[in-house]
Amino acid sequence: MPTIKEPSFLEKVNQYPKTTYIYHTKIEEQLAMHSHNKHQLTYIEGGAAYLKTNDNSYFLPARHYIWIPAGMEHFIELKSSITMIRNIYIPTHILNSNDFYSKMGIFPASNLVLEMILFTENWSGNIFKKEKNKFQYIKTLGNIIAEISKNPLPVVLPTTTNQRLRPILKYIHINVDQLLLLQDVAKHFGFSSRSLSRIFRDNLDISFLQYVKLTRIIHSMEKLLQTEMTISEIAYASGYNSPATFSNTFYNLVKIRPVDFRKKNREISE
Numbered sequence: 001m002p003t004i005k006e007p008s009f010l011e012k013v014n015q016y017p018k019t020t021y022i023y024h025t026k027i028e029e030q031l032a033m034h035s036h037n038k039h040q041l042t043y044i045e046g047g048a049a050y051l052k053t054n055d056n057s058y059f060l061p062a063r064h065y066i067w068i069p070a071g072m073e074h075f076i077e078l079k080s081s082i083t084m085i086r087n088i089y090i091p092t093h094i095l096n097s098n099d100f101y102s103k104m105g106i107f108p109a110s111n112l113v114l115e116m117i118l119f120t121e122n123w124s125g126n127i128f129k130k131e132k133n134k135f136q137y138i139k140t141l142g143n144i145i146a147e148i149s150k151n152p153l154p155v156v157l158p159t160t161t162n163q164r165l166r167p168i169l170k171y172i173h174i175n176v177d178q179l180l181l182l183q184d185v186a187k188h189f190g191f192s193s194r195s196l197s198r199i200f201r202d203n204l205d206i207s208f209l210q211y212v213k214l215t216r217i218i219h220s221m222e223k224l225l226q227t228e229m230t231i232s233e234i235a236y237a238s239g240y241n242s243p244a245t246f247s248n249t250f251y252n253l254v255k256i257r258p259v260d261f262r263k264k265n266r267e268i269s270e
Contacts, residue, residue, distance in 0.1 A: 019126040023087045023089075041089075041145070045085075048079045049079055055158060058106055061265055067100070086117055088138065095143060101146060157211070171185065219237075223238070247259075
């Protein structure tokens with residue numbers, strides 16, 4: 001008797017185009033770059049992660065969720081020990097018309113959204129339309145998220161396949177605590193300042209200085225969530241020459257002070 005092949009996880013997600021598929025597990029960390037025919041709502045508990053797309057790298061701190069439009073290629077890279085990844089895959093046709101659904105974003109999870117996601121923790125697999133209560137619940141969750149999710153986390157690092165630029169980006173990440181000047185980095189890699197500046201603009205659509213600033217902030221966010229370092233220690237470890245400069249830059253980008261960012265996220269995670 002021939003052996004029946006067990007469908008892969010992604011095959012299960014795509015198997016029934018009109019169902020919601022729910023899977024509370026860390027399966028996402030095992031997947032390479034992939035896509036599926038449903039929108040994805042993901043909430044990660046107990047740690048920090050990155051969402052990688054073909055164009056960008058997004059830092060996902062605690063108490064935030066990801067919205068990934070159907071068809072977008074992505075994968076999740078964990079940066080620390082994760083307790084749980086809660087995944088809800090929602091068919092596109094059941095949601096109201098809203099531009100929100102077509103754009104990837106990381107948003108702070110309000111108490112309402114968090115409670116609604118956690119309410120599904122005992123659900124698993126496909127939710128068919130005939131399961132009216134569950135089906136309507138997911139539809140309502142999707143519509144609520146579109147209405148209240150107005151301010152995505154703005155810290156996004158562009159990525160590139162440019163082979164000349166990739167080692168330079170790696171160098172910036174490794175030396176984020178050091179003074180990183182355009183002319184010094186350019187000289188280190190055999191470029192003129194003008195040439196390196198142009199490569200950043202042409203390939204990443206941001207300046208060298210902006211890339212360094214975003215890298216420092218993301219580095220500091222990881223430290224705030226995963227270490228007991230003081231704000232001053234994190235400031236210096238992230239390449240700032242003063243805690244005040246660090247705090248002001250962090251606030252300008254994230255719209256919250258570092259001390260409040262740490263407090264808010266840790267209160268929810270505990």
